[in-house]
Amino acid sequence: MYVHKLHIGEFDEIDYQLIAIHSPLEDYRLAYYINQNLPINLKKSNCNIHISNKEGETQFTRFIFEDDKDIAWNLIQNQNDALVASENNNQGLFANSNNEFAPKIYLIPEFKKVDYFLKIENDEVAIDVSKIVNSLKKIERVSTVYAVEVEKIKSKNNLIF
Numbered sequence: 001m002y003v004h005k006l007h008i009g010e011f012d013e014i015d016y017q018l019i020a021i022h023s024p025l026e027d028y029r030l031a032y033y034i035n036q037n038l039p040i041n042l043k044k045s046n047c048n049i050h051i052s053n054k055e056g057e058t059q060f061t062r063f064i065f066e067d068d069k070d071i072a073w074n075l076i077q078n079q080n081d082a083l084v085a086s087e088n089n090n091q092g093l094f095a096n097s098n099n100e101f102a103p104k105i106y107l108i109p110e111f112k113k114v115d116y117f118l119k120i121e122n123d124e125v126a127i128d129v130s131k132i133v134n135s136l137k138k139i140e141r142v143s144t145v146y147a148v149e150v151e152k153i154k155s156k157n158n159l160i161f
Contacts, residue, residue, distance in 0.1 A: 017127055033140075074117075
């Protein structure tokens with residue numbers, strides 16, 4: 001019988017670039033403008049990113065595109081509301097009311113001010129991130145765009161999908 005060993009270092013390797021985008025635009029409008037400024041064609045994915053933590057559960061929308069060079073482009077929202085139903089302890093006038101509150105849940109909690117991330121997955125092809133950042137800065141209603149150092153993110157497991 002053959003034994004195949006997997007070393008944890010094989011999975012710790014980072015093979016993607018991450019770009020933070022600050023914009024008040026809706027996700028579908030931002031995807032449209034990115035498609036206009038970059039040679040990609042982002043489309044909404046049926047597979048949302050499901051995150052659950054102590055605040056509650058939520059799903060983050062995702063737009064994807066894979067080009068002919070095997071580069072996968074993912075536009076992911078960073079913040080979303082989680083609906084959590086609270087127990088109804090009211091009596092009298094408000095006895096039948098439902099109390100729900102919506103705390104914010106973040107895909108990457110270290111970057112709470114970031115609205116969207118553009119994750120560019122590649123194995124071998126060199127990508128000029130500064131050229132992409134400059135193209136994204138040309139979009140009207142995008143206030144700030146910058147590259148993120150993935151090595152410094154503590155919650156990078158949320159980016160595995």
